[in-house]
Amino acid sequence: MKREGASTPNALLGLLSLGPMSGYDIRQMVLRTIGHFWSESYGQIYPGLKSLAAAGLVEKKTERKKGKPDRNLYSITLEGRERLQEWLRAPVSEDVARIELLLKLFFGAHVSTSVNREHVISNMESHQQALKVYLATGKQLRRDKANDPSLRYWLMTLNYGRHHSAAMLKWCRETLAEFDEMESKRKRRQ
Amino acid sequence: MKREGASTPNALLGLLSLGPMSGYDIRQMVLRTIGHFWSESYGQIYPGLKSLAAAGLVEKKTERKKGKPDRNLYSITLEGRERLQEWLRAPVSEDVARIELLLKLFFGAHVSTSVNREHVISNMESHQQALKVYLATGKQLRRDKANDPSLRYWLMTLNYGRHHSAAMLKWCRETLAEFDEMESKRKRRQ
DNA sequence: GGGTGCATGTAATGGGTTACATGATTCT
DNA sequence: AGAATCATGTAACCCATTACATGCACCC
Numbered sequence: 001m002k003r004e005g006a007s008t009p010n011a012l013l014g015l016l017s018l019g020p021m022s023g024y025d026i027r028q029m030v031l032r033t034i035g036h037f038w039s040e041s042y043g044q045i046y047p048g049l050k051s052l053a054a055a056g057l058v059e060k061k062t063e064r065k066k067g068k069p070d071r072n073l074y075s076i077t078l079e080g081r082e083r084l085q086e087w088l089r090a091p092v093s094e095d096v097a098r099i100e101l102l103l104k105l106f107f108g109a110h111v112s113t114s115v116n117r118e119h120v121i122s123n124m125e126s127h128q129q130a131l132k133v134y135l136a137t138g139k140q141l142r143r144d145k146a147n148d149p150s151l152r153y154w155l156m157t158l159n160y161g162r163h164h165s166a167a168m169l170k171w172c173r174e175t176l177a178e179f180d181e182m183e184s185k186r187k188r189r190q
Numbered sequence: 191m192k193r194e195g196a197s198t199p200n201a202l203l204g205l206l207s208l209g210p211m212s213g214y215d216i217r218q219m220v221l222r223t224i225g226h227f228w229s230e231s232y233g234q235i236y237p238g239l240k241s242l243a244a245a246g247l248v249e250k251k252t253e254r255k256k257g258k259p260d261r262n263l264y265s266i267t268l269e270g271r272e273r274l275q276e277w278l279r280a281p282v283s284e285d286v287a288r289i290e291l292l293l294k295l296f297f298g299a300h301v302s303t304s305v306n307r308e309h310v311i312s313n314m315e316s317h318q319q320a321l322k323v324y325l326a327t328g329k330q331l332r333r334d335k336a337n338d339p340s341l342r343y344w345l346m347t348l349n350y351g352r353h354h355s356a357a358m359l360k361w362c363r364e365t366l367a368e369f370d371e372m373e374s375k376r377k378r379r380q
Numbered sequence: 381g382g383g384t385g386c387a388t389g390t391a392a393t394g395g396g397t398t399a400c401a402t403g404a405t406t407c408t
Numbered sequence: 409a410g411a412a413t414c415a416t417g418t419a420a421c422c423c424a425t426t427a428c429a430t431g432c433a434c435c436c
Contacts, residue, residue: 007290008423014297024387034296037289041425046389069387069432081300088301092291092309094316099227100197101282102350106224107204108343110271111278116343119282126284152372153298153306156365160292167357175346182342198395214415231397236417261415285425 124172314362
């Protein structure tokens with residue numbers, strides 16, 4: 001009877017709370033702003049907007065411009081805002097993340113250390129890349145959104161990413177050192 | 191044409207590489223050993239074992255014991271081991287984790303700081319708890335599995351958890367301090 | 381003429397959890 | 409008598425991605 005979960009409609013409401021948007025805009029927004037901890041595909045967005053509209057939580061207005069394709073602009077209603085706040089106040093549902101890297105590593109003894117090493121290295125690279133992005137968007141936000149009341153919250157999510165990626169880099173380096181040790185031990189025995 | 195994903199059968203093969211097990215055993219194993227980064231439900235395990243058996247990657251033997259319910263013991267075949275190694279060698283497919291806490295925080299300006307603070311606090315508590323578990327199981331593994339060739343790999347996954355939770359605790363403390371600051375600013379203005 | 385970006389949507393498919401259904405044994 | 413643990417499995421449902429389908433405008 002309790003469903004719980006279903007955060008996609010809430011994500012949509014959240015994004016529309018920043019201003020009216022089309023489904024296409026939402027997709028771009030997701031990629032540019034919350035992309036490092038959230039994803040939404042068109043297959044979720046368009047049907048999601050439709051059902052939110054049917055529930056009266058958002059309103060649709062079709063915008064016609066010569067020379068450009070029609071845009072369906074959605075804006076959040078008062079009821080939608082209430083629903084969003086309700087969800088924000090509800091406790092965070094935590095479920096176990098499935099981390100494929102760790103699953104492979106857990107069974108790593110079945111393959112050579114170099115295979116496992118490669119997995120760790122590519123993980124390290126993606127976190128190095130992510131760190132750069134976090135720092136850059138942090139700067140950009142502080143510059144462009146200096147007076148936005150949401151700025152602090154946005155920086156918190158960025159900071160989360162910073163801490164996470166920094167910790168992962170540390171772990172990667174330690175793990176690579178461990179592989180070195182394992183390999184030199186193996187060589188000594190030969 | 192390329193499906194990619196579908197890691198459940200590989201997880202099952204991995205667990206069975208540690209020794210013959212029933213579906214029930216596997217569930218327990220998942221919870222006790224890889225539970226901090228993986229989950230499998232009966233609804234995945236039993237059908238999964240069935241199709242692995244149909245593909246010849248595992249073998250089923252029914253064990254009958256007086257006074258106890260029948261157990262379907264599954265063991266990995268040679269072909270299954272090969273398939274497992276193939277998967278282990280394939281690159282890790284990384285997808286964006288959906289972190290509900292961050293989604294709520296991103297839209298945090300719509301509710302009071304105390305609501306957001308509560309979310310962060312309960313996150314902090316769960317990581318404190320997790321850290322304790324990591325340290326305890328680390329000790330236990332070093333004691334009980336001192337000669338297991340997989341020990342190093344298991345400790346790597348634990349270490350991942352340690353680093354992650356430690357970083358999250360740091361982030362939580364910083365974020366809580368930020369809330370303090372926001373609230374004292376608000377008071378000063380009143 | 382062809383690629384890219386804007387724009388909307390659906391259908392197929394996959395992957396997963398939860399609830400349901402059943403039943404024995406052991407411990408309290 | 410009743411709860412907990414062992415044990416197996418299915419069905420309903422939910423959530424999500426990917427591929428498909430369409431089409432215009434702008435730039436090279």
